[in-house]
Structures are given as C-alpha cells and as structure tokens.
Amino acid sequence: MYNAAVAALGRDRVLVDRQCLGVEQDDDGVTVRLRKTSTGATAAAARTEVAIACDGVNSTVRRQFYPDERIAFAGINTRRGVTRHPPILGGRTYMRIGSIRTGKLVVYPIVDDVDGKGNQLINWMAEIQVTGLPSTTGTNRASWRISFRSIGIGDSTGSTSTR
Numbered sequence: 001m002y003n004a005a006v007a008a009l010g011r012d013r014v015l016v017d018r019q020c021l022g023v024e025q026d027d028d029g030v031t032v033r034l035r036k037t038s039t040g041a042t043a044a045a046a047r048t049e050v051a052i053a054c055d056g057v058n059s060t061v062r063r064q065f066y067p068d069e070r071i072a073f074a075g076i077n078t079r080r081g082v083t084r085h086p087p088i089l090g091g092r093t094y095m096r097i098g099s100i101r102t103g104k105l106v107v108y109p110i111v112d113d114v115d116g117k118g119n120q121l122i123n124w125m126a127e128i129q130v131t132g133l134p135s136t137t138g139t140n141r142a143s144w145r146i147s148f149r150s151i152g153i154g155d156s157t158g159s160t161s162t163r
C-alpha cells in the first residue's frame with residue numbers, strides 16, 4: 001500500500017513516522033499538527049486544503065470534535081488466537097460454526113508453511129453474546145470482560161496462543 005501510494009502521489013507527499021495530534025481549520029484550509037511516532041519529537045505541521053481522518057476507533061481527530069463520546073459495548077465478547085496446524089482440507093478453508101445467538105467460532109488460515117514443516121498458522125475467533133453488562137463505562141472497559149473457559153483446538157505442535 002505504501003509503494004502504491006508513493007507511486008501515485010510522489011514520495012514527498014507520503015509522510016511516515018508521524019502521529020497526528022490534532023487539526024486546526026481556518027478559512028483557507030487545515031493545519032495538521034504532527035509529532036514523530038518513533039521519538040515523540042514535534043514534527044513540522046502539514047498544511048492542506050482538506051484533512052480526512054482515518055485513525056481508527058480511538059481517533060484523535062474525532063475526539064477533538066466530539067470529546068464526550070465514549071465507545072459503546074455491543075454485547076459481544078470475542079476471544080481470538082492462532083494455532084499451528086497442518087492445512088485443513090485444501091488449505092484454503094474458511095470455517096464458520098454456530099451463530100451469534102448460540103456462540104460462534106470462525107477458523108481460517110493466515111500464514112502458509114509457518115514453521116518450514118508445512119504447517120499453517122490458523123486464526124480462530126470465538127464470539128459469545130452476553131447480556132446484562134453496561135453498554136458504556138466511560139474509559140473503564142474492564143467491566144465488559146467475562147470469564148471464558150479455555151478452548152481446545154486440535155494442534156499438531158502443542159502450540160496455541162490466545163489474546
């Protein structure tokens with residue numbers, strides 16, 4: 001994506017190692033305040049006609065315009081992990097088991113030959129709907145957590161990790 005952007009726009013138009021701190025708008029355009037992500041040092045501001053923020057769910061720019069907004073919990077807890085495993089069926093299989101009402105498991109490969117022995121890195125994700133938890137908690141998201149029993153998935157290498 002970086003190479004495509006540089007090819008289309010020119011190298012001097014694509015800044016990396018920059019974190020947006022906020023934007024200031026006036027009648028002629030926008031000033032984007034920046035710092036270096038790697039060191040935290042202030043970087044030269046960028047001046048432009050239009051700024052489009054696509055900085056994710058914890059958007060700095062959105063918080064500037066809507067400081068009182070809070071992320072809302074939709075009632076679904078997710079657990080995700082990866083497992084090294086021989087290719088399942090043809091090695092390009094996406095498995096979806098259950099539904100959000102019953103509990104859902106989604107399993108698919110994300111890396112081929114992860115260990116030089118032909119095993120794939122298999123991504124798996126379990127989703128469980130819960131009720132009775134608050135949809136908003138300010139900045140304290142810990143209250144959205146539920147206890148979760150360990151999930152066992154066939155693993156040829158004995159190596160499973162979760163997060």
Ligand SMILES: Cc1cc2nc3c(=O)[nH]c(=O)nc-3n(C[C@H](O)[C@H](O)[C@H](O)COP(=O)(O)OP(=O)(O)OC[C@H]3O[C@@H](n4cnc5c(N)ncnc54)[C@H](O)[C@@H]3O)c2cc1C
Pocket residue numbers: 018019020021054055056057058059060080
């Ligand atoms: C484990 C996992 C699995 C998922 N699986 C799927 C899936 O299978 N299908 C699906 O449709 N969706 C999936 N999603 C959701 C999907 O990844 C998100 O909805 C999507 O990435 C959101 O895109 P975005 O561009 O809004 O934000 P992001 O992808 O979060 O991009 C925001 C970018 O802005 C950067 N950034 C943040 N703050 C600043 C700042 N101040 N200055 C400069 N840069 C900043 C971040 O580093 C990041 O690169 C998954 C998400 C997760 C976590």
